[in-house]
Amino acid sequence: MTSKYMALPKGMSESSFDAAIEKFKKALGAENVMIKDEQVRPYTKVMMAVPTEEHTPSAVITATTVEQVQAVVKICNEHKVPVWTISTGRNFGYGSAAPGRRGQVVLDLRKMNKIIHVDPELCTALVEPGVTYQMLYDYLEENKIPLMLSFSAPSAIAGPLGNTMDRGVGYTPYGEHFMMQCGMEVVMANGDVLRTGMGGVKGDKAWQVFKWGYGPTLDGMFTQANYGICTKMGFWLMPKPPVFKPLEIQFDEDSDISDIVEFIRPLRISQVIPNSVVIAGVLWEASTCNTRRADYTTEPGHTPDAILKQIQKDKHLGAWNVYAALYGTKEQVDVNFKIVQDALKQLGKGRLITEEMAGDTQPFKYRAQLMSGVPNLQEFGLYNWRGGGGSMWFAPVTQARGSECDKQKSLAKKILNKHGLDYVGEFIVGWRDMHHVIDVLYDRSSEEETKRANACFAELLDEFEKEGYAVYRVNTAFQERVAQSYGKVKRDVERKIKRALDPNGILAPGKSGIDI
Incomplete structure (x- = not known):
């Protein structure tokens, strides 16, 4: 029937x-x-x-x-x-x-798309789930509000509420998005409406400026979870600085990754470089500029290192391409720029490229836009590298140490190449952590390649876990597998909370591996 x-x-x-x-x-x-x-x-x-x-x-x-x-x-x-x-x-x-x-x-919830309030003096916003970064950016521009956004790379069509609920990251000094969140409205499974932080106090005016309220802080419990439906979120916005100076540093050798991280880490921790620094591999940057694998080879399997070097030469890229920015007054930026130059000189390698040198070229242009809060869709070019519509993000986290990043890169490349796929990755340097973001790209129209990609992703999870690495986000097909990485006690606590708040298990069963 x-x-x-x-x-x-x-x-x-x-x-x-x-x-x-x-x-x-x-x-x-x-x-x-x-x-x-x-x-x-x-x-x-x-x-x-x-x-x-x-x-x-x-x-x-x-x-x-x-x-x-x-x-x-x-x-x-x-x-x-x-x-x-x-x-x-x-x-x-x-x-x-x-x-x-x-x-x-x-x-x-895309029709719930109201920008409820933006405070230009306190630099806060309150929005509904359907508000996109492009909508909020346009609102700020049209109303001449000198605030800037932070967002993930394919930014224009994504939204701040959804990205923050999944603990996404961005490329400005406000790039740790959940850290900049302040106040949620959540519809619970029984229909009650909870306002976190100061939001439960009648007549309160501090909902978007003071995170904690009184008693247990609950906001984090609702992220990457299925305990409620977020219908409003407040967050902090960064004032536009008088001077914004984007920088790129290109490094020629794949083996330079360890030295790069050791060079960047003290500059990040001291906030000389205040934003999340990206260290992007050659294939990441080449593909975002619409380079296709078929332009260089039609042979099956992974792309040989000799071809990677040729792409690097043809596209004027480094094996690693580091993007950072300086923000503040001219005096602040000048001082910090000299500190960066001196540290790079001491390192003894790397080509420093400024905006004046790069001009209107890609990928520098879109990277500068990300670091200055201007939405774009340039990074969707990644999907043209192999074609076929297959993409799974593998995102393990580690310490911001050169040795750790070198180890992760080598392990990932070995596993991907074993399954006939390419290492297309970047590192994002937080204050002390390193997000290693790898796009497992494959041709989903090929049944054989799809099977290889699935096996590859599973092996990445298994082998990285053996080395003590776990991912911080994952696609819905592997949620249960990743939840296992974090141990039985954590899972038992999550299930107890789920049974207490959602006894019928109606809200997103299985999200992040959580069921009743």
Whole structure:
């Protein structure tokens, strides 16, 4: 028998789901409840190396108010319907807008897109889930508010609430996004509305300026979790500095990575360089400028080192390309620039490139935009390297030590090459940590290559864990596997919280490996 739905929630009959759908239509309006194939199919797109069918939703519903979100969770509890919430659904490489499991209803909050408040003096903002970085940037520009944003690289279509809830990072001094978050409004599984921090105090005016409130601090509990649905978020914005000076330093040898990190770390910890420094590999930078592997070779497998060197020469890139920026008054920037120059001179290697030298060329231009809070989509060029629409982000974290980064790079490249794939990676230097971001790119239209990519990703997780490395984010296909890395006690605590707050297990079952 053919169903009217592309999928059904696990364990639910079509007639039971029909009853829930009718209630959704009554609460939200029929136009906000989508079950037709052509309406649901855009929410099935995944870039992971697993079948689309594993992440096909049963329906998609859209809400426009907090009250409607409350109505949704009430219906979900009545009918035991699992709901997977997205804001903009643009976390490509981590799962996109598709649900974590087949048959879950997608609750799309993109229509909740109000910029509720921006305070130009206190440098704060309060927004809804559907607000994109581009929308917020345009609002600041149109209203001549001299504040700048921090965002992930493919920034224009992503949003601050969703990125922060998944603990994403950016490229400005405010690049640790959850650190700059201040105040959440969360719809709980039972329909209650919780405001974290100072938000629960009637008439309070400090919700976006003081994080802690009174008693346990709960904000972090809702990130990368399934304990509630965030409907508002406050965060801090950085004042535009009088002077912004972007820099690039190119290093010619792959083996330079250890020296680069040792050079950068003291400058970051002392805040001479106040932003998250990127150390991007040659293939990362070449592909963002629309270099295709087919331009150099059609041989299967990984790209030989000799070709990597040729790309490096042709595209005027380093084996490693370091991007940083200086912010402040002219006097501050001048002093810090000299400190950077002196440290580089002492290192004895690396070509320093300024904005005046780079001009309007890529990738310097888009990197400078990221570091100055100007949204763009340049980094989507990564997907042209191999083509075929396959992408999975592998993101282990380590100390900001040269030896650790060299070890991670060598291990990752060895595993990727073993599976016939290329190392396309970058390091992002935080204050003391190092995010190692690798895009496992593959041709998803090839069944054989897709199988290799899946095996490769699994091996990356296994082998890195053996060395004491774990990832800080992962795509929805590998959530359960990564949760295991963090140990039984942590998982038991998470399950106890889940059972207490969401006894019917309706909110995003399986997210981050958390179930009742």
